[in-house]
Amino acid sequence: MSGTLGTIGFIANREEPSESAIKARSEVFRDSKHIITFLDDFDFAQMVHIKRLGALPETYLQRRIEDFLLAF
Numbered sequence: 001m002s003g004t005l006g007t008i009g010f011i012a013n014r015e016e017p018s019e020s021a022i023k024a025r026s027e028v029f030r031d032s033k034h035i036i037t038f039l040d041d042f043d044f045a046q047m048v049h050i051k052r053l054g055a056l057p058e059t060y061l062q063r064r065i066e067d068f069l070l071a072f
Contacts, residue, residue: 006035007035008034008035010038010039011036012039012044014040026072035068037061037064037068043060043064
């Protein structure tokens with residue numbers, strides 16, 4: 001990955017993001033290189049589980065960001 005990315009933001013919601021939210025996130029990234037990551041209950045449960053195992057939960061967030069970048 002080359003170049004500089006913009007800001008990274010997180011939106012926490014109990015529901016899956018709508019199609020329009022996903023489209024808006026892609027447009028924001030395309031226009032400004034700002035990353036918006038949607039998080040739900042499953043994501044928070046995963047991070048708690050990772051923490052209980054003694055690992056760093058931020059690695060989960062990094063993986064989510066990398067997955068977004070690879071899919072874009």
